[in-house]
Amino acid sequence: MATTSAPPRPATARRTTIALKILMAGTGLVFVGYVLLHMYGNLKALAGEEAFNTYAEHLRTFGEPMLPYGGLLWAVRIVLLLSLVGHAYAAFSLWARAGNARRSKYAAGRTALRTAWMRWGGVFLLLFVAWHLLHFTILKISPNAGANGPDVENNPYRLVVASFQVPWMTLxxxxxxxALALHLAHGVFSAQQTLGWTGTQKAYRRARLIGNATALVVAGGFLLPPLAILFGLIK
Incomplete structure (x- = not known):
C-alpha cells in the first residue's frame, strides 16, 4: 500500500518563512496607518488649545450612541495590541532563522548590522510606547505640570505643552x-518587497522612495509640535 511522504523540510521552512514575512508586513502596515493618523492628530496642537482638545474629545465620543464613550479608542488599542504581538513574533522568528542560515562573510556582516539596527530600534520604540502611554494616557505625568496651571492632567493641550517645555523629554x-524613521524606511520598503511590489528595477526604486518618504513625513510631522513648544512658538 502506497504511503504519502511528508513534504521536504526545506519546502516547509520556506513556506513558514513566507508566512512570517507576510504577517510582519501586514501588521507593519497597520502601524503605518495608525502613526499617520496619530501624527495628523498631534499636528492639531499647531492650531491651538481649542482645536487640539476638541479633537482629543472627539476621539472619545466618535460613534456615539452606537459606540460607548471611548469605544473607538478601545477598538483601536485592541487591534494595535494584536498587531504588536504578531509583528514581534514574526520579527524575532525571522531573525532567529536568519541567524542560523549560512551566508558569505560580507552578506552576513551587512545583514547582521541591519538586523541589529531594526531589532534594537524596535526594542527602543517598544519601551518608548510604554512610556508614552504612561505619560499621556495612564498616569498623565509631567515634571513641568505645575507651571501650566491647575488640573493640567485633564487638559490634553496643556499637558502636551507642559511636557515638551522640558528639554530632556523633548530629546x-x-x-x-x-528610531521610528529608520524603522519605517526599512519596514515600508520590506513590506512592499514581501507583497511582490518590487519585481522590476523601477518598482524597486519606487518602493525605496515610498519607504523613505513615509519615514520623513511621519517623523517630521511628529516632531513639529514638540520642537515648536520647546522653542516657545507654542505656549
Missing part, C-alpha cells in the same frame, strides 16, 4: 522619532 521624543 527623548526626538530620539524615538529618529
Amino acid at each position: 527623548l521624543y526626538v530620539l524615538a522619532m529618529l
Whole structure:
C-alpha cells in the first residue's frame, strides 16, 4: 500500500518563512496607518488649545450612541495590541532563522548590522510606547505640570505643552522619532518587497522612495509640535 511522504523540510521552512514575512508586513502596515493618523492628530496642537482638545474629545465620543464613550479608542488599542504581538513574533522568528542560515562573510556582516539596527530600534520604540502611554494616557505625568496651571492632567493641550517645555523629554521624543524613521524606511520598503511590489528595477526604486518618504513625513510631522513648544512658538 502506497504511503504519502511528508513534504521536504526545506519546502516547509520556506513556506513558514513566507508566512512570517507576510504577517510582519501586514501588521507593519497597520502601524503605518495608525502613526499617520496619530501624527495628523498631534499636528492639531499647531492650531491651538481649542482645536487640539476638541479633537482629543472627539476621539472619545466618535460613534456615539452606537459606540460607548471611548469605544473607538478601545477598538483601536485592541487591534494595535494584536498587531504588536504578531509583528514581534514574526520579527524575532525571522531573525532567529536568519541567524542560523549560512551566508558569505560580507552578506552576513551587512545583514547582521541591519538586523541589529531594526531589532534594537524596535526594542527602543517598544519601551518608548510604554512610556508614552504612561505619560499621556495612564498616569498623565509631567515634571513641568505645575507651571501650566491647575488640573493640567485633564487638559490634553496643556499637558502636551507642559511636557515638551522640558528639554530632556523633548530629546527623548526626538530620539524615538529618529528610531521610528529608520524603522519605517526599512519596514515600508520590506513590506512592499514581501507583497511582490518590487519585481522590476523601477518598482524597486519606487518602493525605496515610498519607504523613505513615509519615514520623513511621519517623523517630521511628529516632531513639529514638540520642537515648536520647546522653542516657545507654542505656549
